[in-house]
Amino acid sequence: MSTKSYSSDLRERVVKSIEGGMSTRESAQYWQVSRSSALAWFRRKQSTGSIEAKRRGGYKKSILETHESWLLWVVEQEPDITLHELQRRVEEERGRHVYIGALWNFFKRHQISFKKKVIYAQEQAR
Numbered sequence: 001m002s003t004k005s006y007s008s009d010l011r012e013r014v015v016k017s018i019e020g021g022m023s024t025r026e027s028a029q030y031w032q033v034s035r036s037s038a039l040a041w042f043r044r045k046q047s048t049g050s051i052e053a054k055r056r057g058g059y060k061k062s063i064l065e066t067h068e069s070w071l072l073w074v075v076e077q078e079p080d081i082t083l084h085e086l087q088r089r090v091e092e093e094r095g096r097h098v099y100i101g102a103l104w105n106f107f108k109r110h111q112i113s114f115k116k117k118v119i120y121a122q123e124q125a126r
Helices: 010-017 025-032 035-048 063-077 083-094 098-109 120-123
Strands: none
Touching: 010 035, 010 063, 025 098, 063 083, 063 098, 083 098
């Protein structure tokens, strides 16, 4: 389910009615929006001068991107390192807790995969 922001026109009408003397509750009921939305729009207009909707969604830069060169260097130096070992190294050497999934996604974006070596797989089978 996707939700849309209210139109700027509606936001402006709600704010103008509050500025014109209506209470937040009355304005919200009249324009059929929630009281909290009406209040948020009014406060935003007072503090920023704008009633435009804030940007929604989009890509958020991973904290790992700030350690990109170091992570790529570690993998270059130790090509057989596992994600669990790398997770431990990030915590010990960079002081950041990261999840395995975050590491996996970071390396997927950089088109680096962690494949088990044949020798390792044979040792595990014993």
